[in-house]
Amino acid sequence: MLRLERRPEASQMMSYLSPLIAIVLMLIGGLLLFTALGKDPIEGFKVFFIYPISDSYGVSELFLKATPLMLIAIGLAVGFRANVWNIGAEGQLIAGAIAASAVALYFYEDEGAHILILMVIAGAIGGMLWASIPAFLKTRFNTNEILVSLMLVYVAQLLVSWLVHGPMMDPDGFNFPQSRLFDEPALLPILVEGTRLNLAFSFAVSALLVGYIFMYRSFAGFQMQVAGFAKDAARYAGFSAKRMIWIGLLSGGGMAGLAGMSEVAGPMGQITEHVSNNYGFAAIIVAFVARLNPIGIFFASLLMALLYLGGEQAQQYLALPSSISNVFQGMLLMFLLGSDVFINYRVRWKEAIA
Amino acid sequence: MTSAANGDQTLRLELNGITKIYPSVIANEDVSLSVKRGEIHAVLGENGAGKSTLMKMIYGVTHPDAGQMKWEGEPVHVENPAHARSLGIGMVFQHFSLFETLNVVENVALALPGNPDLNELASQITEVSNRYGLPVDPGRLVHALSVGERQRVEIIRCLLQNPKLLIMDEPTSVLTPQAVRKLFDTLRQLAEEGCSILYISHKLDEIQELCHVATVLRDGKVTGHCIPAEETPKSMASLMIGKELPVPERGEPAELGEIRLQLNSLSKSSDDPFGTDLKAIDIEVRSGEILGIAGVSGNGQQELLYALSGEELVDNADAIHVCGKASGRDMPGQRRLLGMGFVPEERLGRGAVPRMSLTENALLTAYHADMLRLGMIQFERISAFARKCIEDFNVKCGGEDHAANSLSGGNLQKFIMGREILLAPKLLVVAQPTWGVDVGAAAFIRQRLIDLRDQGTAILVISEELEELFEISDRIAVIADGRLSPAKMLADTSIDEIGVWMSGMWETPAAAGVDANA
Numbered sequence: 001m002l003r004l005e006r007r008p009e010a011s012q013m014m015s016y017l018s019p020l021i022a023i024v025l026m027l028i029g030g031l032l033l034f035t036a037l038g039k040d041p042i043e044g045f046k047v048f049f050i051y052p053i054s055d056s057y058g059v060s061e062l063f064l065k066a067t068p069l070m071l072i073a074i075g076l077a078v079g080f081r082a083n084v085w086n087i088g089a090e091g092q093l094i095a096g097a098i099a100a101s102a103v104a105l106y107f108y109e110d111e112g113a114h115i116l117i118l119m120v121i122a123g124a125i126g127g128m129l130w131a132s133i134p135a136f137l138k139t140r141f142n143t144n145e146i147l148v149s150l151m152l153v154y155v156a157q158l159l160v161s162w163l164v165h166g167p168m169m170d171p172d173g174f175n176f177p178q179s180r181l182f183d184e185p186a187l188l189p190i191l192v193e194g195t196r197l198n199l200a201f202s203f204a205v206s207a208l209l210v211g212y213i214f215m216y217r218s219f220a221g222f223q224m225q226v227a228g229f230a231k232d233a234a235r236y237a238g239f240s241a242k243r244m245i246w247i248g249l250l251s252g253g254g255m256a257g258l259a260g261m262s263e264v265a266g267p268m269g270q271i272t273e274h275v276s277n278n279y280g281f282a283a284i285i286v287a288f289v290a291r292l293n294p295i296g297i298f299f300a301s302l303l304m305a306l307l308y309l310g311g312e313q314a315q316q317y318l319a320l321p322s323s324i325s326n327v328f329q330g331m332l333l334m335f336l337l338g339s340d341v342f343i344n345y346r347v348r349w350k351e352a353i354a
Numbered sequence: 355m356t357s358a359a360n361g362d363q364t365l366r367l368e369l370n371g372i373t374k375i376y377p378s379v380i381a382n383e384d385v386s387l388s389v390k391r392g393e394i395h396a397v398l399g400e401n402g403a404g405k406s407t408l409m410k411m412i413y414g415v416t417h418p419d420a421g422q423m424k425w426e427g428e429p430v431h432v433e434n435p436a437h438a439r440s441l442g443i444g445m446v447f448q449h450f451s452l453f454e455t456l457n458v459v460e461n462v463a464l465a466l467p468g469n470p471d472l473n474e475l476a477s478q479i480t481e482v483s484n485r486y487g488l489p490v491d492p493g494r495l496v497h498a499l500s501v502g503e504r505q506r507v508e509i510i511r512c513l514l515q516n517p518k519l520l521i522m523d524e525p526t527s528v529l530t531p532q533a534v535r536k537l538f539d540t541l542r543q544l545a546e547e548g549c550s551i552l553y554i555s556h557k558l559d560e561i562q563e564l565c566h567v568a569t570v571l572r573d574g575k576v577t578g579h580c581i582p583a584e585e586t587p588k589s590m591a592s593l594m595i596g597k598e599l600p601v602p603e604r605g606e607p608a609e610l611g612e613i614r615l616q617l618n619s620l621s622k623s624s625d626d627p628f629g630t631d632l633k634a635i636d637i638e639v640r641s642g643e644i645l646g647i648a649g650v651s652g653n654g655q656q657e658l659l660y661a662l663s664g665e666e667l668v669d670n671a672d673a674i675h676v677c678g679k680a681s682g683r684d685m686p687g688q689r690r691l692l693g694m695g696f697v698p699e700e701r702l703g704r705g706a707v708p709r710m711s712l713t714e715n716a717l718l719t720a721y722h723a724d725m726l727r728l729g730m731i732q733f734e735r736i737s738a739f740a741r742k743c744i745e746d747f748n749v750k751c752g753g754e755d756h757a758a759n760s761l762s763g764g765n766l767q768k769f770i771m772g773r774e775i776l777l778a779p780k781l782l783v784v785a786q787p788t789w790g791v792d793v794g795a796a797a798f799i800r801q802r803l804i805d806l807r808d809q810g811t812a813i814l815v816i817s818e819e820l821e822e823l824f825e826i827s828d829r830i831a832v833i834a835d836g837r838l839s840p841a842k843m844l845a846d847t848s849i850d851e852i853g854v855w856m857s858g859m860w861e862t863p864a865a866a867g868v869d870a871n872a
Contacts, residue, residue, distance in 0.1 A: 010709065219726050222717060225710075232704040235665050236696070237718045238687025 004345045014343045019289045019296070022336035023303065029331045039318055047317045048310035048328075058309070060195035064267060065305035068093070068259035070204035070297055072283035074211040075255025077292040079248025081215065082224035083231070086249050088134065088149025089256040090280025091156035092127040096257020097264045098160055098168075099126025101179060101271040104186035104264070105168060115185045119261055120203075127257015128250045130156060135249040139242045145249065153280070161273050168271060178272040188265045200262030205298075207255060212294040220247065256280060277308065278326075285333045304329070364427050366391050366519055366550045367412070372421035374407055381407040383574045385421070389519065394541060394551045396561040396582060398594055399571035400792050405554045408571070409521050412552070413445045414438040426518075436467075444512030445521040450504050454497035454628060461496055462511045475514075482513050486540045497628050501652055502533040509540070520544065521552045526560060530650055531820070531853035538564050556594070558587035570594055595793050604804050604826065611641030614693075614781040614812035615662075616675040620682075622661055622668050630654040630836040632661065637831075637838065639781070639812040644803065645841060646827030647816045648852050654836035655785070655816050656699070662783050662814070663696045664689045677780050691722060695779030697770055699786050701763060705770045708759035712751065715758050716740035716773055723777055739776070747772035747802075748795065764791035771799050775806055782806065783814045788822060800826050820849055834858035 027045070034044035052058050072089045079086050086092075100123035107115045134148035164177045173180070188198040215221040227234040227244050234241065259279060264271045286304050290296030311325030367389040374382040382404045389395045399405045410416045412423065414432035423430055425441055432438050438445070452461050459476045466475075476492040483490050488506040496504060505525060512520055522541070526534045541551055541564065553565055561568055562582045570578040570593045578593045585593075617637040624631050632654055639645045649655060660666040661674065664686035668674060671682040677692045686696070696719075698704045706715045717725060717736045725736050740754040747768045751761050758766055767789055774782060787803060788796035803826055807813055816833075817823050823830055824844065831841035832855040839860040842851075854860075 217730050219717075219721060219729055219731055222714065222731060226707050226714075226718065229709050230703045230707045232700070233707045233718060236663065236686065236698055236704045237721075238664070238685055238690055240685065240687075 001349070003348055004341070005348045007344055007346050010344050011342070011346075015291060015340075018339040018343060019291065019300070019336060021339045022289065022332055025335040025339070026328060026331045029335070030328060033327070034318075037320070039320075044314070044318060047313050049306060051317075052306060052309035052313050057195060060192055060197040061309060062302060062305050063201055064195075064197050065308050066301040067201045067204045067266075068263060068279045069283050069286050069301035069304050071200075071207055071255045071259040071262070072252070072280060073286040073290065073297045073301060074204075074207050074294055075252040076283060077287045077290070077294070077297060078211060078214065078221075078224065078251040080228075080287055081221075081292050082227040082244045082248050084245055084248030084252075085146045086131060086134070086149050086252040087146050087284065088131070088151075088153050088280070089252055089283055090276055090278065091149070091153035092130045092253040092256035093260040093263075093276050093280045094153075094156040094160050095130035095253075095260070096123035096127035097260030097271055097275045098156075098163060099123055099129075099257065100261035101168065101182075101264050104182045105179060107183075107186065108180065109183060111185055113185075116188065116265070119186060119265055120258065123257045123261025124254040125257065127253040127255070127260065129253075130257070131249040131253020132246075135246050138249075139245050145245070149249075157273075160271065160275060164271060164273055170270075179270045181270045182265065186265060187269060188262060196267050198262070198266045200258075200266055203258065203262065204301075207258075208294045208298055211297075215292075215294065224248065256283075282308075282329055285329055285336075289332065289336055307332075364391075365389065365424070366393075366426060367552075368424040368427075369408075369412075370422045370424070372408065372411060372418045372423070374404075374411060374416065375419050380574050382411075382418070385571070385574070385576055387569050387576070389550045389552060391518075391550055392545050392548045393567065394545050394553055394565045396565035396568035397552060397554045397571060398556065398558075398561055398568050398590065400556055400594060403571040403594075404574035405571055406523055407574075409445065409523055409552065409554060412438070412519075413443060413521060439515055439517075442516070442518035443521065444515060444517035444519070445523070446505065446508045446512060446525060447523055450508055452496045452504055452507060455495065457493055457495050458490055458499075458507050459492045461507060462492075462514065465511050466514065478514060479510055482510050486513065486543060487536065488540060501650055502529050505529070505537075513544075517549060519550045519552065521554070523554045524556075525553075526555065526557065530856040531849065532857065534560065558590045558594075561590070562587060572596060591793055609642055611810060611812075612678070613638055613640050613675070614677050615639040615783075615814060618673055618675070620658075620661060620668060620673040622657060622666070624657050630657055632657050633836045635833075635836075635838045637814070637841075639814050641780070641810045641812050642807060643828040644807050644813040644815060644826055646823035646830040647814065647833050647838070648820055648823050648830060648856060649816075649818070649833035650856055651818055653834050655833060657836070658833065659698065659783070659785050659816060663698070690719065693780030695719070695774040695777055695782040697774050697782075697784040697787065699789070701766045701770055701789075702759060706758040706766060709757055711740075711757055712744065712749075712754045712761075712769060713737040713740040715769070716743060716754075719773060720777055743769055743772040743776055746776065748798070763789075764795065767791050768795055768799065771802070775802055778806075778809070779811060781812045781814075783816075785816045786819075787815060787817065788819070796822075820852060823852075824849060832856050832860065 030048065031041040031045060034041040053062050072093065076086055076089055100119040103119045103122045130152060133152060134145040137143040137148055138145045164179060168179045170178055170180045188200055191197045191199060191201060223234065223239040224244050224247065226237065227239060227241065260275065263275060282304050286297060286300045290300040307325050307328045311322060314320045314324050315322055365388045369385060369387040372382055372385045385408060397405050411418050414434045414437050459472050459479060462479060463470050463472060463475055479492045488510055490503055490506045490510060525537060529537065545551055555561055565582050568580050568582050569576055572594065580590065580593065615637060617635050620632055620635040622632040630653060635658065661668055664684055668682040671680040674682040676689050676694050679692055681689055681692065702708050707718065713736055716739050717731065720736065720739055725732055737754050744751060744754060749769045750765045768791055771787060788799050791799065803813060815823065815826065827844055829841040829843055830847060830852060832839040832852055834856060835858050839855050
């Protein structure tokens with residue numbers, strides 16, 4: 001008789017192995033899916049995972065797509081480590097994009113580096129403001145931050161929709177729901193000539209570095225980890241729970257807002273209704289696959305970005321619907337949660353005692 | 355001796371080579387034990403020696419991996435507690451299994467087979483409780499009962515099924531000395547009627563007073579048998595821990611200094627519907643003294659400790675003064691900065707973070723002892739501190755990098771006590787300082803507390819172990835139902851008096867007028 005048995009101590013090895021197992025299971029699931037859809041699984045695999053990054057432009061696109069994921073995931077990880085569950089990064093990203101776009105449009109046809117700097121600041125503050133709503137409600141009224149932050153995503157989506165249909169709509173845009181295309185001074189400089197990879201990528205790498213130092217070297221990061229592992233111990237030690245809720249939500253919100261800014265000032269060059277590509281939700285999966293570790297976030301973001309690119313290729317070459325990316329993301333998360341069971345449990349063959 | 359057991363030669367219970375292996379630990383190894391009719395048989399051993407596991411196997415809660423059990427001469431495999439009860443085995447657990455929102459009869463009915471008539475059952479309960487001197491009102495709700503009364507309900511529940519063997523797991527840890535004596539009378543009466551009793555305890559004086567024979571367990575193995583009446587507590591202790599028992603040295607009370615902790619009529623209602631409200635508690639602890647607070651658990655100790663540490667704030671800042679500052683509204687971190695150290699009752703999850711290393715757990719409260727620079731952790735300093743803690747307090751562990759939850763409860767307790775003591779606080783508040791540590795380590799910890807007092811720290815100890823409080827305290831007070839008795843100098847009181855006070859009765863003429871700060 002097979003049975004699950006609690007391990008005496010959580011398995012360190014399994015907690016790192018589990019994301020890899022999840023990735024392998026996701027790939028197997030993908031192959032089965034392709035077969036079931038009547039596609040050649042090997043060809044499907046190549047289209048999804050090899051072709052998108054088979055040339056240097058593809059690789060630059062991979063890093064471009066990974067940039068917002070890294071930014072958001074590191075910001076969220078800071079809060080997740082303290083069990084502050086900000087599920088609304090998608091909305092905070094939109095809020096940051098709106099704020100940055102407002103700056104860009106205000107300074108339309110203006111010159112100077114201050115525009116971009118102000119956009120970065122506005123983006124981060126926009127995201128933080130949006131995240132401060134669940135933070136305030138939780139610290140003041142003990143509301144559930146998961147629900148509040150998630151519901152605010154839909155508010156933000158409606159808000160941006162209203163803005164691009166109204167105040168922010170391009171006056172010369174034939175009533176398309178989108179803003180003007182930003183001027184050159186309101187766009188992030190390109191890092192590698194001939195690609196779309198821009199300065200935001202170096203923001204992301206810096207954010208990972210700062211996040212690493214915060215999490216593993218700073219006392220504030222230690223306090224947040226204590227709160228995540230054992231709430232009563234944090235209270236006993238005298239760490240302020242409210243401060244951690246604020247830090248957790250504002251870091252996630254600020255980074256998501258910055259990601260929003262990097263989208264409108266980067267590959268999009270304007271703000272539209274579809275300013276986010278579900279990055280705010282995908283980054284949650286990234287953070288968990290990465291075990292909330294900054295180095296892990298770097299690689300998990302690349303993997304997730306590959307799923308985005310692969311999904312686009314699959315639409316093109318395999319005539320599969322665009323939701324194929326979501327299916328892969330979903331499989332990854334599901335398999336991760338499944339194999340995480342084995343961090344605390346192991347399977348034993350147990351004979352019944354006669 | 356085993357007078358009641360002489361008539362019949364058949365053993366009531368016989369265990370042969372019982373072994374139980376858990377994933378990380380061998381709980382019992384090759385344990386053999388036999389219990390005669392009408393015998394009160396002690397199973398003696400320290401925390402973690404495997405006593406409770408053995409009893410759970412007899413009661414069918416878990417099953418042995420090897421070995422044989424015989425019941426009245428017949429081999430038997432106890433499937434589950436219901437099966438055990440049908441054989442005539444009853445068990446009173448250390449932690450009660452009663453539904454607080456139901457009344458006594460309903461709780462008893464739940465444990466009985468079938469669908470008993472509640473009125474009839476109530477009269478049976480009254481009958482049994484009269485016969486064995488276990489007064490309990492069948493109609494009362496359990497949450498309104500005292501701990502001693504709850505235990506009576508558990509015992510009555512067992513007795514209603516006319517058990518032939520009654521297992522009592524650490525029954526006295528929650529009782530006042532007077533209630534213990536009553537319980538012993540009941541148990542003796544049962545034994546005389548032929549019921550066998552397995553009595554689990556680590557309290558040597560009780561075993562000596564009550565039990566006919568004793569089996570000693572250490573590290574899951576039987577290390578000896580003895581007849582308690584022929585032993586001394588000291589000789590049984592060395593059987594139990596495998597070495598001689600050290601006794602702490604206590605000098606004369608030190609010169610009393612400034613007031614380090616002052617509670618001014620602290621009242622606080624509990625958030626927990628079954629918690630205890632604190633009622634106008636006055637405490638004064640000076641530099642260089644140890645104030646002990648005795649009491650049966652659940653009488654407001656938890657609530658008092660939360661209020662002292664700052665984990666729960668009180669409305670009136672003036673109600674609590676820490677080192678001269680009104681601190682009732684201060685967070686725990688602020689109180690630590692004033693010089694207060696604190697050891698909570700729960701080690702894992704409150705006093706320490708289970709998944710974090712001992713180094714990180716040292717940082718948990720040592721952070722203000724020059725362990726940070728510009729908000730960054732100085733890892734070398736903190737791991738040096740953790741190493742010192744491990745060495746000084748003889749913490750058995752794999753090293754300072756190992757997680758707190760890899761330590762045994764006693765060793766973690768030593769680490770936490772060490773951490774707080776090494777921080778040399780001006781005021782130290784300790785709950786159950788020696789919970790779960792072996793007898794030798796307990797003596798060592800008590801000695802360190804006394805040394806700390808001699809260096810001028812004010813210490814408040816809340817403990818359920820009266821012997822411990824009498825060993826280390828300069829003054830002693832009792833908490834009962836959220837009220838605190840006046841504190842008495844140790845020389846002016848006795849275990850008996852404190853025992854009476856533990857049931858809340860101190861407003862006798864003898865107690866009135868005693869100067870709390872003599």
